[in-house]
Amino acid sequence: MNCVFCAIADGQLPAHIIHEDEHFLVLLDIFPLRPTHVLIVARGHAPFLADLPSPPREALLALADRVAKALYREPGVLGINLLLNDGPVANQHVPHLHLHLIPRRSGDLIALCWRILTRFLPLGRKRLEARLACEAERLRAALLEA
Numbered sequence: 642m643n644c645v646f647c648a649i650a651d652g653q654l655p656a657h658i659i660h661e662d663e664h665f666l667v668l669l670d671i672f673p674l675r676p677t678h679v680l681i682v683a684r685g686h687a688p689f690l691a692d693l694p695s696p697p698r699e700a701l702l703a704l705a706d707r708v709a710k711a712l713y714r715e716p717g718v719l720g721i722n723l724l725l726n727d728g729p730v731a732n733q734h735v736p737h738l739h740l741h742l743i744p745r746r747s748g749d750l751i752a753l754c755w756r757i758l759t760r761f762l763p764l765g766r767k768r769l770e771a772r773l774a775c776e777a778e779r780l781r782a783a784l785l786e787a
């Protein structure tokens with residue numbers, strides 16, 4: 642099976658990991674819809690929420706709450722979209738369970754819609770990588786206190 646999140650969990654692919662525990666990896670989305678767009682990724686391969694064993698399923702919201710606390714420390718963040726695309730028909734691009742946390746700032750809807758249309762285009766990749774590295778460092782520190 643060729644699963645990008647399994648490869649990251651196995652250490653075979655790099656990622657901007659900001660936290661990990663026995664059930665989950667928390668990492669930055671490399672196609673962010675907004676700055677500090679975070680993914681909580683199941684450590685084991687589970688396509689649908691119903692495939693996730695109950696210990697991680699029950700731990701997911703508590704971890705999301707902790708990550709959210711760190712995201713709310715980012716400048717201007719006043720809300721967060723928590724989004725779980727359950728299955729390919731629901732726009733799940735990687736068939737391995739992941740919860741999106743998309744930080745929202747006042748008046749950012751147009752920028753969000755623009756990113757939905759352009760996020761997979763290979764524009765400004767180098768600059769984005771540098772930004773992701775900075776964001777990851779900040780969020781790692783914030784999560785230690787969250």
Ligand SMILES: [Zn+2]
Pocket residue numbers: 644645646647648685686687736737
């Ligand atoms: Zn997988």
